[in-house]
Amino acid sequence: QVQLVESGGGLVQPGGSLGLSCAASGITFRAYVMGWYRQAPGKQRELVATITSGGSLNYPASVKGRFTISRDNAKNMVYLQMNSLKPEDTAVYYCSAKWGTNDYLGQGTQVTVSS
16 A cells, blocks of 8 residues: 655744655655645645656756755655745645656645745
């Protein structure tokens, strides 16, 4: 059974930082492209960051330079460090795992950026 369990969400002030973690199980972790998506109320889900098995990174312009994705293949963990947070970063953040036709998403963790 595949499980992606996110943790680390919460409330943070604008300009602050927050780190998210995702624990993966039930997959051959090192083979998967791991990533983070987010969905704000009334908006479509959007890509936040991805990291391949080889360590290649991808970020959209909206978070590039502020967010950093990393992975630990020994621990089956993927992380998202978020700095210089803005109110528009408020959303539910989801961990994702993709390999071939296998495509999994976690339950999500809420991140709220507000003063």
